[in-house]
Amino acid sequence: MQQRFHAPNSADELAEIVETYAEEGLPLEVRGLGSKLPFGRPVQTGAVVSTEKLEGVSLYEPTELVLSAGAGTPLAEIEKLLDDNKQQLAFEPLDLAPAYGGKPGEGSIGGVFATGLSGSRRILAGAARDNILGIKAVNGRGEAFKAGGRVMKNVTGYDLSKFLTGSCGTLSILTEITMKVLPKPEEVQTLVFHDLPEEAALGLMADAMASPYDVSGTVHLTEGLGASFSDAALSDSQTNATLLRVEGFESAVRYRIGQLKRKFAAYNPDTVLAATRSRKLWAEIRQLKPMQSRERPLWRISTAPNKAAGFVAALRHSLSFRTMFDWSGGLIWLEPDPTSDAGAVEIRRILSEYGGHATLIRAEPGIRASVHVFQPLEPALMALSRSLKDTFDPAGILNPGRMYPGI
Amino acid sequence: MHPAIVEPDAEILARRDQIVKKLKKLAPDAVLITDEEGRRTYETDALTAYRCLPLAVVLPGTTEEVSRIMRYCWDNNIKVVPRGAGTSLCGGALPSADSIVICVSRMNKLLAIDEVNRTARVETGITNLAISQQAAPRGFFYAPDPSSQLACTLAGNIAMNSGGAHCLKYGVTVNNILGMKVVLVSGEVVELGGDHLDSPGYDLMALLTGSEGQLAIVTEATVRLLKMPETARPMLLAFPSSESAGACVAGIIAAGIVPVAIEFMDKPAIHVCENYAHAGYPLDAEAILIVEVEGSEEEVAWLLEKIEEIASEYDLLQSRVSQSAEESEAIWRGRKAAFGAIGQISDYFCMDGVIPVSKLPEALARVSKIAASYGLDVANIFHAGDGNLHPLILYDSSDEEQLERAEACGADILKACVELGGCLTGEHGVGVEKRDLMSWQYGPADLLQMTRLKDLFDPQWQLNPDKVFPREARSGSGAG
Structure with a gap:
């Protein structure tokens, strides 16, 4: 069946469309530029509403570290503008498009905040929700509203901007987003270690984060993953690799890398990648370069860093997979061999012993419809989530079922 | 009444x-x-x-x-x-x-410190400073540092989403909480988050943090700990006008430097604080900035030199880079004593508006004009990096008429902040004080989204009910 497609030119127009659908109780798929459509549970609707025409940067004050843009503004356009002014989105938004077979940079800024997925620098600079300052949005009743503002600090009323980040368009449709931006570091270097036992690598990354050297990226690539990167320091090596990134002013980076090399001398830090190579490497990590085999499911697992090694080791007994650790082990990307449930039962069973939560990022629609894509919640939290859905979207028309059945 | x-x-x-x-x-x-x-x-x-x-x-x-x-x-x-x-x-x-x-002040235990994950589990009656003090022997600290950190509890920090002088770099409370145990109005106990960096489902911790104790009572929390920097050092910059001080802040940020703190004081604040704390502040300056940076000794020296170079382009009257721990303490002493110092000479209302940083000179001009129109004195202290303005309105509490004037003056100042593109409160919260000003910043539809959440968590409006929202904005079953 052909879906009806709405791409309103203004938030008011969008509000009218939503109001009409709400009155009739007809569900709407909420979409930005469509780069992350396979994210979440499959949504079946007769109509789509897209924010693609709500685009353009409406405010950018580099010296105030603030930018506002329509939800449909391409992320690539915003990042280009920031780059021209030597600034960046510090939370390094994850670029999921290539993992779904798209091209890098295809998504919208609305999609970035609707999914709320942050990249490697999250450990130092906070997550997407930590960098949002204000929103304009339309709820499931067709009411247009704003929350937060354009200033760095704001505790005026409840923080709906942060709360709606990551709600996948199930509560409201973001129409404009105001975010914090930060200077782009002058220098970037990456310290590379090879062939460390997994537990040692994870320990090293945790130690690095507990140092005063402002490490802004800690990734461990298990054996065989290096091949997908363009840098020879990784692609030429058959072993695993552990990466520490340091960013800042040139002299400070040189000093900190030196200190880290000394601190971890016993682990044989064999390579330091300079700025150009480092930037390329971390851009590839942000696109999940080693996790783009589309025939395999992809999981994102959040756990405490000191639980990561144990969890992965235990899971290996019952599941075959490729894995990459980010956030010094606190974020595990995992590509299991294809099975009928994408490994959901085993992953969640073992994870329950260690604590944390797992999200199925990529799988066939049939699997995403039959297993929990997002971590099942405790009954009390699930009930609260349903009430929240009812509050913002009483007719249940916005992306129904995208996160949980009925939500 | x-x-x-x-x-x-x-x-x-x-x-x-x-x-x-x-x-x-x-x-x-x-x-x-x-x-x-x-x-x-x-x-x-x-x-x-x-x-x-x-x-x-x-x-x-x-x-x-x-x-x-x-x-x-x-x-x-x-x-x-x-x-x-x-x-x-x-x-x-x-x-x-x-x-x-x-x-919750009796529930003040630190339950565990986890060095590998860099977290602490605490009961929320613990004071803000006690978390950092107990983490200090292991080289860690808890970043948000409101001025009242010696006394204020984490529970209050969570309720108000408190900030502090160093939040320019480290963020405010919401950015530093990973898990919570909360008691809902019905008495039901719910665990949110944990010791990992994000939580599944809707971001309830983001909603509860800053909800001013209106949605639930948070009794335990897991907070992020950070490694102490190798060293931190402030410098003091004095300017002949608030315009040049404001332009200097923009210049520092334009150069790609985000210091850990940039504090601004105007002339009346400088004089009162100097008189009280003898910090060596220049009395001829119209405005001073205290800028603090962190890192290795070498990095700190390099950054301070660079900041001084930038400041010299903005009519800099005087600069003083701290050369020792004693000097650092002296530079901060006046600023940290500000509220006490002003409290010694007068009763005061401390306002908490936020403005876009580029509007600083305009905001200060409007603040002094408003205060003058009410016949009241005002001293300004300002977290300049993030635009959080603290005008202190001096009044005599024994004079009822003056109290009313001071309240009206404060309201006008906050209205000006909103008109300049800012907001009513950056870190103190709305409470009862700014409840009736909310409709300046938010329209009925904006407030409705919030009051519906209050209805959801607390259908009878029993928990801290008479705060945050103007009475006419109450919706649903709790109305009236």
Whole structure:
């Protein structure tokens, strides 16, 4: 069946469309530029509403570290503008498009905040929700509203901007987003270690984060993953690799890398990648370069860093997979061999012993419809989530079922 | 009666003895305060202009006790006012005569420190500073550092989403909380998040942080710990005008430098603080900036030199880079003593508006014009990096007419902040103080999204009810 497609030119127009659908109780798929459509549970609707025409940067004050843009503004356009002014989105938004077979940079800024997925620098600079300052949005009743503002600090009323980040368009449709931006570091270097036992690598990354050297990226690539990167320091090596990134002013980076090399001398830090190579490497990590085999499911697992090694080791007994650790082990990307449930039962069973939560990022629609894509919640939290859905979207028309059945 | 104080429910007041008896039975190990003298301590917070004796005060020792009391109050339509240390500057902990105060200050234990994951699990009655002090032997600290950190509790910090001088680099409370144990209005206990960096489902911790104790009571939390920097050093920059100081802040940020703190003081603030703390502030300056940077010795020296170079392009009168721990202490001494110093010479209202940083000169001009129009003096202290303005309006509390003028003056200043593109409050919260100003910043549809959440979490509006929202904005079953 052909879906009806709405791409309103203004938030008011969008509000009218939503109001009409709400009155009739007809569900709407909420979409930005469509780069992350396979994210979440499959949504079946007769109509789509897209924010693609709500685009353009409406405010950018580099010296105030603030930018506002329509939800449909391409992320690539915003990042280009920031780059021209030597600034960046510090939370390094994850670029999921290539993992779904798209091209890098295809998504919208609305999609970035609707999914709320942050990249490697999250450990130092906070997550997407930590960098949002204000929103304009339309709820499931067709009411247009704003929350937060354009200033760095704001505790005026409840923080709906942060709360709606990551709600996948199930509560409201973001129409404009105001975010914090930060200077782009002058220098970037990456310290590379090879062939460390997994537990040692994870320990090293945790130690690095507990140092005063402002490490802004800690990734461990298990054996065989290096091949997908363009840098020879990784692609030429058959072993695993552990990466520490340091960013800042040139002299400070040189000093900190030196200190880290000394601190971890016993682990044989064999390579330091300079700025150009480092930037390329971390851009590839942000696109999940080693996790783009589309025939395999992809999981994102959040756990405490000191639980990561144990969890992965235990899971290996019952599941075959490729894995990459980010956030010094606190974020595990995992590509299991294809099975009928994408490994959901085993992953969640073992994870329950260690604590944390797992999200199925990529799988066939049939699997995403039959297993929990997002971590099942405790009954009390699930009930609260349903009430929240009812509050913002009483007719249940916005992306129904995208996160949980009925939500 | 001050308009901030609401008319109590006579039926609840009449049941006082019965309620007290029941509380004693429900939480026999909790401290229960019912005598007038004891309750007097809880009649106000740091916004001392407003006072009201609560029905009773309970200081529970466990989450289970909080849960039982909440359940009882829920079943019996009794209002609850949660309280930490009572350092709120906006009347966030102000009780009503028909309310039970649940004060978490006895629940002040640090439960565990996890060095590998860099977290601490605490009971929320712990003071902000105690977390950092207990983490210090292992080289860690808890980043948000409100001025009241010696006394204020994490519970209050979570309720108000507190910031501090160093939040330019490290963020505010919401950015530093990973997990929470919360008691809902019904008494149900729910765990949110954990010791990982994000939580599944809707971001309830983002919603609860800064909800001013209106949605739930948070009794335990997992906070992020950070490694202490190798060294930190401030410098003092003096300018002939607030315009040049403001332009210098923009210049520093344009150069790609985000210092850990940039504090601004205007001439009246400089004079009062210098007189009180003898910090060596230049009395001829119209404005000073205290800029602090962190890193290795070499990096700090390099950054301070670079900042000085930038500042010299903005009519810099004088600069003083700290060369020792004593000098660093001296540079900060005046700023940190500011509230005490001004409190010595006068009663004051501390405003908490936020403005876009580029509007600083315009904002200061408007603040002094507004204050002059009310015939009041004002001193300005300002977290310049993030635009958080603290005008201190001086008044005489024994003069009722002056108190009213000072309140009206403060309201006008906040209105100006909103008009300049900012907001009513950056870190103190709305409380009762700014409740009726909310409609300047938000339209009816904006407020409705928030009051519906209040309806959802607290259908009878029993938990800290008379705060945050103007009465006319209340919706749903709790209206009236």
